[in-house]
Amino acid sequence: MSFRIVYLFLILAVISFSCKSNETSKKQEPTTISNTQPNIVVLLCDDLGYGDLSSFGHPIIKTPNLDKLAVTGIKLSNFYSTAPVCSPSRAGLLTGRSPNKAGIYDFIPGLKKSEDNRDLVHLQAHEATIPAILKSVGYATCLVGKWHCSSRFNSDKQPQPNDFGFDHWFATHNNAAPSHKNPKNFVRNGEEVGEIEGYSSQIVVNEAMNWLDKQDRQKPFFLEVTFHEPHEPIASPEDLVQKYLPLSKNKEQAEYFANVENVDIAVGRLLEYFKKNNITNTLIVFSSDNGPETLLRYGDKARHSYGSPGELRGMKLWTNEAGFRVPGIINWIGKETFTGTSDKVVSALDFLPTFAELSGAKLPNRNLDGESFKALLSNGEFNRSKPLIWAFYDAINDHKVAMRKGDWKIMAKIEADGKTLENLHNLYDGNEALVKNAKLTDYVLFNLKNDIHESEDLSSTKPEFFEDMKQLLNVEYKKLLDETHIWIREE
Template sequence: MYKKIAIKASVVILVLLSVNNSWGQQIETIEKPNIVVFLCDDLGYGDLSSYGHPFIKTPNIDKLAETGIKMTNFYSAAPVCSPSRVGLLTGRSPNRAGVYDFIPGPKKSEDLRDQVHLQKGEETLPAMLKTVGYETALVGKWHCSSLFNNPAQPQPDYFGFDHWYATHNNASPSHQNPKNFVRNGEKVGQQEGFSCQLVVDEAMSWLDNRKGDNPFYLQVTFHEPHEPVASPEDLVQEYLPYSNGLAEAEFFANVANVDKAVGRLLDYLKENGADNTIVIFTSDNGPETFTRYPGAKRTFGQTGGLKGRKLWTTEAGIRVPGIVNWIGKPMFNGTTDAVVSALDFLPTLAEITGAQLPNRELDGESFLPLLKTGKFKRSTPLLWGFYNALNEHKVAMRHGDYKILARLKNEGEYLPQIMNVYEGNETLIKSSQLTDFELYNLMEDQAESVNLIDEKPELFIQMKSLLKTEYNSLLEGSHIWVKSE
């Protein structure tokens, strides 16, 4: 018998409610909400039925969107996993934390990638929420340190997670019967089942066994649909008639299995009294490229008409599904084209819970007005400096309806792909110039097909100037890795 989830936090926050149950001018006190963040791995913008996939059925996630807020201009912090996760946790560009690309295992390399990890000086979302009484847990993928489950680098508990059940990177040997999970520093060993379901099992077990009645923050970081893909046979058979062979059916079934896992946890919350819970669903980056590496043989994610894929600074690399639903409380309900980022979770949840923001420069901003009224216009641009981009333009900025991209050139040569910024290439990167600009109106041209530089010269000058200012500021604040003694 599941323990009822108590929602009896003694500390309250002020929110605005109107007489007709929409957000308005009447002040009412409510208890701090529980918070659940679902984060998929390599789920593309077009991989959910609510975002246009013609075959994959995702009824549980779709219902979240239907009864909450579906965001059509939602962005990850980076076009690849590790920096994206670091951005979500810190509310800061991952460049500031020195996480520029995915973090490999501890193999020595000239560019010091073996040292890369989320460092002790970083302040995170779960740590912030703990200061106002939250209990916290991470279940699923971590991928924020090169030395996983090693005291040489801080682990999830250091960054505010009371409980963690995680892997360094992918579920191994696949999503089925993984053997590389660690629970609070102890290896779990091989388990039976599929990763997303095991992760939800752990989440429900943690909720059952919590000792207090405090609100909770639960971060559910699925491995799916990242390779190595493995899916339940009954779902694979269900999708075979709609696919071009077994491999694609396995991918379709993989996303459908995630939806079932989400549904199980949402049913649990409903059955156990969580009637004041903010649920967020999103992805760490866009869909993988089919056969980009030998193991990527079931990477059939869809972009929804966006340009590029994972590891690109064009839209398909960074624009992902974004859904918010405040279960049990009045909020705006509908689809929005407001520009929102995973960087915004930390400041938004700080404002909702009354937590004090970290004393660091943040790149996100609160989108609480979106929950209140359905309207939100961010005041600062979104900027990406991804030096290992597969496309030519390593720098991109979204501001309002427009996006500007730029290449980097140094002494007449374009910068090669760079996986880390360290003392050996700091000068090269910081002395490079932004060049070969492209400008797009994403409200009219989400495929980034019509470069507007010549058509809108005044706007181009303004956007170029803003990009240079924002990028120079990011360079000044970026962490540079130095060889440790």
């Protein structure tokens, strides 16, 4: 064989090998990211107090499944929701930004035209959300449970869950109705479902598992399970009620205790599903949208509200700690991480940047208030650079603005036209000038590491530090006001 022929054979062999290599590379490319991307599950309770789990100190309620998640994962003793009430809390979780920037200041009622334009409030289409950014890098996405991010639920006049990246959604506008038992108000992908037999926490987990049954196991998923429990109107399985009755003040309290355990049972069923189906590499985060409801706050409809703030001051709708400091648990199934109790300050605002980093998704092009806590998962370290700030204009307590930085918390009242700003449900063009021209007054300062009860105001004993915190709060509050969304009715 001549040299030329041998040389020709060698060239053809190289070309053939190169083509096959390129074909193999092209076939493997779509799965390169998904091989390392974790499944992500957010479990969110409604009105669950800081002290309502046995792992967070409740002396009676049994929550073994959540306790095990905490023991084998990370128990967060300084975890914060993004607001002390439901709708803004959920909007902040989804977007990684203060809910004030989305224009969601208070809970969103059913559609009813009002002078303050509250009927216009909804999560707007331009908001970038967790499911949308995860979907952009190959995730299947699902919401089951409570939505409560629009005044027009299941209407084409406002964006719905599917407009924010959820492939599948099975949800209610607000609470399960008429109660957690046999609810009638679920909607699945725009279609009303009608009455469903059973209890809401079990129903939403059933839906989640049915959805997971249909998914490609080679594709990562994002699942958000937003339980209605233990928000009123409460209904609990009778066997659990009877279990707690001897340990309770009355039947209503027993029903509340049973309601929390029923959530724990639902979580246990979901965890067992993951185990049975060998679903690993799954990051689970558990928390609550805000603190516990006050007993009888809105009459007989809140007669079951026996939630516990634990050692914290306040309740739901407060800017004291119990309003938005809630149980936090992280557990990464199938991956070795830091384990134990962490006192690092973590917020639901941090979910979006953390999930983006873990999945390889790009962050949205906007100012985020959350920060990635990826380092916390690996080595237990997380020292946030941005303070957390809340401006809740409908607070039950007097200090409507609060900020946490490190171990310290500063709070302030709002004064407008020489008097304390009245409670507001919404910011609109009719009160924009009033709010933006108001000033912060009557500051108080607490060291939460030494004084979890917020019982000792240190503003006079640490004057220089107090002045620094005041200045920082005013800077951060002004930045928040500058990005606040104002609702204007366009007739």
